Amino acid sequence: MLALLNATIWPAAGPKLERGTVIIDGRQIVAVGHDPEIPANALRLDCRGRHIIPGLIDGGSRLGIHEDGNGPIGHDEDEIGSNEAPYLRAADAFWPEDLAVTDAYRAGVTTVLVEPGNQNTIGGLAAMVKTYGSHVDDLVISHEAALKVSLTGQIGRSYSDFRERPEDIARLRARLEQFSRSPKEEAADTRDLGREVWSRVLRRELPLLVHVYREFDIANALQLAAEWGLRLILEDAPEAHLAADILAEAGVPVVVGPLMVPRFGERKWLSLRTPAVLAQKGVEFAITTGHPTIPIRYLLTQPATAVGEGLDEEVALRSVTLAPARIFGVSDRIGSLEPGKDADLVVLSGPPFAATSYVTAVYINGACIYEQKQSPIGERSWGGA
């Protein structure tokens, strides 16, 4: 049992606590508060001056399936040539030894959504995966976090090589029509992996994670979801700020990002003000790096920049902790510092969005898996001749 004492605690599920304590027992958090009773057998760690946040979560990455530093041979996220493969499972391609997985937990990112790429209309199943453990199955919290589809007609690496959007819509409509009429129980000799996935989507057991760019892509997705009563999650969505009202009305969450990328083509109208607009309109949202587009180790740079554009700090922290956990249905286990949750937490030298704060320790499932005792930050004086 471990008690982390006297830290500023950002629980994500409630307001910030000054001089608070987090108690971990085994793999779980057992207490969070100003003055919880500390069992006599607990190891006490004074964290005066430190800040403790929940383990960070990226709700939209290709971590471990688009490997860093291995060139095209390490790119496993797009099953090109199979435009419709709902039974593909991202977890089957996840490589825990990807350089960026180590980067992730060292930066305090303890769980990520690992999803198929954007190039196929029906891309496959996304998984929720922790970033530290002994092997893949030890890491995966959910093999079936969502079915990834794309409404953006994207194909190939080039922006000149697109499918037409109506083609994507037509394909999705056809499948929804087809499987909404298929029988609930399968006969023993007619099992169909694709139908199984779609049936779960139609029964609202599995959310549909839809890659969208433009405001009208968002409207298209909302219309499809409303017609078939689907659980919908939107991702990327560089124009989400323009659709904030209809998103709020429909109660549909968005995983926005990557945001800090060049503005051109479909992302011409993206804005770092988007998160503040969504917060103001009451839309639930997470912020993603879209790793590798923005490297996963810089997950905090986007919410920090959004804070500069008017986003509340605690909401910004939620966008990379509790919000993605809720959106992908794993908030019973991760996303906040609350009793009963997995002890995934990050100790920082200062406030989460300050440039001079650094990670001093990372805990996953109650185990300290990384410690940084010396500050990596450079000399702070401004010098001058």
Added chain:
Amino acid sequence: MQAFINARLFTVSGPVIDQGTLLEKDGRIIAVGRNLPVPETASTVDLAGKTLMPGLVEAHCHLGIFDFWQAEAGAKTGSSSLGEAVTPALDYYYALNPHSPGLKRARQTGVTTLLTGPGSGKVVGGLSVVTRTYGTDREQIVLRRPAGVKMAFGENPKHFGKQGQMPATRMGVAALLRSALVAARNYLAKQVSDDPGKRPPHDAELEIMARVLKRELRARIHAHRADDIMSILRIVDEFNIDITLEHATEAYKVAGEIARRRIPCVTGPSYGSRDKVELRDETFANPGILERAGIQVAITTDASIVAIDYLRHEAILAHREGMSAAGALGAITLTAAEIIGVADRVGSLDVGKDADLLVLNGDPLEFTSRVERVYGAGRLIYHRETHREEWDQ
């Protein structure tokens, strides 16, 4: 005349001045300091609570030429007597569009000067140019031309091999550069021949390579891996050319070798993916390690590999991994200006320099600080409160 008063002045060349004043006249800085008398004729801009610093300087990008595409795209065409992959005389000044969206975005995000030019698709790609990001007359906005010859080592130029041309290998890359330099040396030797009949006819490509040999033009050489850097250093030793290392991803592994030869490094863009094998060991600790070795270091976005908007963010990330705050700020202002040869005009708040100014609402090395205003030669070119995004009009 304008007086910017009550600002926290990051001069870059000297100490930070709290509650400082900067006077601008005819587009130039005419005074910087504390408690300066403000002439009655000056219009005052009260910047209480704000940071005032020089406009940012991007030492390596492709804006105004290839705004939003892979840099290599523009450098694969053309050929010369020196081969398909060696085209020193291609002058990218002629591709610079002052009205480009890339330059517009740069000035709106605080970048007022940049070096732009060919990509890294060839061993010798052509001539770069240093330009302001504001103004519409190409003759007026260009600060230095040519601003060096772009060259490239490592993975990128090897694509010629796929078309059955040289180079297909790293050996081929180095051999082509050596051959071009030897050809230029022969050309120079023949020019001073006693027999006028042996003097060579004018050759545009060799003229450029000859200027490199005479150290009149800087070679700006793209390299990621330490072994590529060492190959370049052997050529530097052999031909005594003046170079910069561009990207210099693994420079930290051979920092002593680079420092000994006093070679500046333009590092980055590291706020991007490590897709390529040669980026495997990329780290934002690189600029700090180079700084401590005594090397001149700039930081680049390579826009639009990383969006030009986040040049300052990259400096913050370098600081977070060990570079001094002063070094990181210099890497996107004065040191960058020195490396691209325009430090007499821009890069610091010093008397006589262009009044290219950036106003932030906080510390320049905080992610949460934002761009409030940008001035180009004293003229307001971006104001957060009146600026409307295209979707907001």
